[in-house]
Amino acid sequence: MAKVIPVMMYKGGSGKTTTVNNTGAALVNLGQRTLVIDLDRQANATTGVGFDLNELTVSVNDLFADTSKDPRSAIIETDFGLHFMAATRGLAKTAMNMSPADMFLLRDIVAKLDEHYDFILIDTPPNEGYMTYNALAAADQVLIPVATQGFSEEGLAQTLDGISQARKSYNPKLSIAGVLFTKVEKGTVVSSSVLANVQEDYPDVLLPFAVPKAASLDKGNMVGIPGVIFDPRHRASEVYMSLARRLIDAVQ
Numbered sequence: 001m002a003k004v005i006p007v008m009m010y011k012g013g014s015g016k017t018t019t020v021n022n023t024g025a026a027l028v029n030l031g032q033r034t035l036v037i038d039l040d041r042q043a044n045a046t047t048g049v050g051f052d053l054n055e056l057t058v059s060v061n062d063l064f065a066d067t068s069k070d071p072r073s074a075i076i077e078t079d080f081g082l083h084f085m086a087a088t089r090g091l092a093k094t095a096m097n098m099s100p101a102d103m104f105l106l107r108d109i110v111a112k113l114d115e116h117y118d119f120i121l122i123d124t125p126p127n128e129g130y131m132t133y134n135a136l137a138a139a140d141q142v143l144i145p146v147a148t149q150g151f152s153e154e155g156l157a158q159t160l161d162g163i164s165q166a167r168k169s170y171n172p173k174l175s176i177a178g179v180l181f182t183k184v185e186k187g188t189v190v191s192s193s194v195l196a197n198v199q200e201d202y203p204d205v206l207l208p209f210a211v212p213k214a215a216s217l218d219k220g221n222m223v224g225i226p227g228v229i230f231d232p233r234h235r236a237s238e239v240y241m242s243l244a245r246r247l248i249d250a251v252q
Helices: 016-029 045-050 060-065 091-098 107-109 131-139 152-169 188-199 216-221 235-250
Strands: 003-006 034-038 083-085 119-123 141-147 175-183 206-210
Touching: 003 016, 016 034, 016 045, 016 119, 016 175, 016 216, 016 235, 034 045, 034 141, 045 216, 060 091, 060 107, 091 107, 091 131, 091 206, 119 141, 131 152, 141 152, 141 188, 152 175, 152 188, 175 188, 175 235, 188 206, 206 235
Parallel strands: 003 119, 003 141, 034 083, 034 119, 141 175, 175 206
Antiparallel strands: none
């Protein structure tokens, strides 16, 4: 049975997409059958693993448009073994046309893939909307990346509130996989302040490691290779490997 984990933060620049792709690659490195679903209309997760949007012939949009379609037909594979359900920029129009009746489309899609994967990670938009609601409805747990930058605390509070509302309204089994600090710069005033405040306010959900700000992650995104493969010995890559091991341990 696949563990479904959206990576979610109601603020841009949180390291959300980088976390999705690197955690996915790390899980594959550890022998886990892993699928990433890109629900962000910017499609950065899709391009971040090397796919050219102009060359895509299938995407998650095809499944939203035709619910009878076999979801396996919309899956493509990276050179390093991570399976992917790509986004295209047409996802924005799809989201705009959604209604409350469409909130469980992704849950139904994921249910058809359950036996084929150990983990399904979902990259979500940095705000509320029907794509986010679809991810929460399909989810078992939510992973929340928090960049140690200005206004991150507000974004975290809004994200936790969204998860709470989803749990009360339409997914009572939903839980939090953890809060992951990202883009940590030791010694800076802003970074230190965010670290201290979040540690004080949310100690029960914090993960015991943090991703440092790393040029290798940015370079990996640019060339379409997750940092855990591009520079596996970097501390940031090691953190994502630790995160992947923790997710595996939690289901064993």
